[in-house]
Amino acid sequence: MDLPITWPDVEAAAERLKGVAHRTPVVTSRHVDRLTGAQVFFKCENLQRVGAFKFRGAYNTLSQLSAEQRRRGVIAWSSGNHGQAVALAAQLLGMPAVIAMPEDSPPIKLAATRGYGAEVVLYDRYTADREQIGRDIAAERGMAVVPPYDHPHVMAGQGTAVKELLEEVGPLDLLFVGIGGGGLISGSATAANHLAPACEVWGVEPEAGNDVQRSLQRGERVAIEVPRTIADAAQTHLVGALTFPVIQQLVKGVLTVSDAQLVQAMRLFAERLKLVVEPTGCLGTAALLAKLRPVEGKRVGVMVSGGNVDLLRYAEWLRSA
């Protein structure tokens, strides 16, 4: 079956992002290597522009819009990081942007999105149909919809982080990537499949929202209630129609971690690696630390996907750990 993206799409995205996105650092830790018995490489997308990998997919998508569409602008709906990413990409490209965000998004994410010059429209994440809200505004104003994950340009853009990681450290045996709607892992797996075909790509979901794990078991997309988890960027209820076939074909399997395990990983990042990582950004690391896969003696990549966290909540989580 033809997949919605292939390696050349990731390569082309990397060209568009050159000089615009940060080439984020890859961090290692003797402490983590000792804990796991593996050689671990953390790709620090918490240090990407807007504090998450989502800038890659957003910029790759917006930069391919027509001049006419650039004039009318774009709209996105997002639990936070995608909104900020689209807002910044739109600002850099001189386009108007509307971002629909859950009203309970971390205040820092709301403020940052407005700070990039976007208009923010709020909705209730447990009751509202955010897609309907977004599509109505798009129709009224002639704006282009930029989906958070289910778009080939978004997926290809997200894959550029793993392209950088593998080009920098060489082939890996395993790669752990957090999953929300599957944009990051579909791009990541596409890059890994080309650059390190023997590398097993493992997805990691919050255990409260294991829709992708269940979807793989069933062989079709399974919708769930909006999961209640501290991993707010992974509170998706249905994997993408375009991301799912890529996951089915290129991802080895999906693991799940608890909120408590995410907090443990967050704490390790703060204490040992001096990195602020948001709960969703800890999915891969939590799976590694919980030894959900045997990694002893292996070269392991971990996607650290984002670092946008309300500092008051962050302090409370660390204190409770």
Ligand SMILES: *Cc1c(COP(=O)(O)O)cnc(C)c1O
């Ligand atoms: C969006 C997001 C994810 C999940 O990415 P998907 O492409 O939706 O699977 C993971 N971590 C962070 C920090 C995010 O912002």
